[in-house]
């Protein structure tokens with residue numbers, strides 16, 4: 001079923017920056033379609049990743065794509081779905097995957113950098129529009145890294161960690177699957193811990209402080225994490241297991 005603009009959830013962030021340079025515009029036009037999740041209907045594992053994958057992971061709001069691109073390189077036998085509304089971020093992911101940036105001579109056919117497997121699919125729109133297309137227990141991991149904190153109380157309903165989204169994340173994760181949230185914001189940290197404690201579908205895996213104050217073993221640093229570190233904020237890494 002096609003949604004009209006009135007049916008779509010309201011999105012409060014930015015969809016476009018002021019400038020997208022020429023190489024990035026070309027990547028969005030000529031390379032992104034190779035990765036893009038479009039169409040309608042339930043996602044199918046074999047159609048998305050015909051090469052066969054051992055796990056499927058989702059990253060919500062991948063920003064400039066460093067974590068998504070890094071995880072996909074480290075796990076060539078996993079499939080990754082990335083959702084991001086901000087076009088400049090999607091274009092940056094394309095640069096990381098192809099090596100094409102401003103000043104690079106554009107080849108006739110734009111392909112992945114050598115050594116990369118074709119294991120990323122991109123939904124370049126609001127993640128909430130993709131939820132309904134993901135089958136139950138489809139995913140092994142869901143990453144939500146440095147989400148917009150919306151720290152003011154009156155904006156709390158805009159936070160991605162909320163009962164509606166958690167219901168969907170619980171549905172699409174396999175039992176035993178992991179929902180990982182990272183944040184450098186105190187308000188978001190306590191908000192998330194409270195929401196997750198109330199949710200009977202999840203269990204916080206931390207056994208002691210060092211579990212959540214340090215980067216997990218398979219971690220790849222993100223742009224917002226680097227910014228937080230430069231500005232003296234210490235991120236936390238919260239893993240919740242789908243019961």
Ligand SMILES: C[S@@+](CC[C@H](N)C(=O)[O-])C[C@H]1O[C@@H](n2cnc3c(N)ncnc32)[C@H](O)[C@@H]1O
Nearest residue numbers: 061062063084085086126127145146222223224
């Ligand atoms: C603060 S940035 C963090 C980006 C990245 N995860 C990082 O750590 O560098 C949050 C990102 O989430 C994206 N975002 C927010 N809500 C979203 C939604 N509903 N669907 C897809 N992306 C979303 C924003 O466009 C933005 O790029």
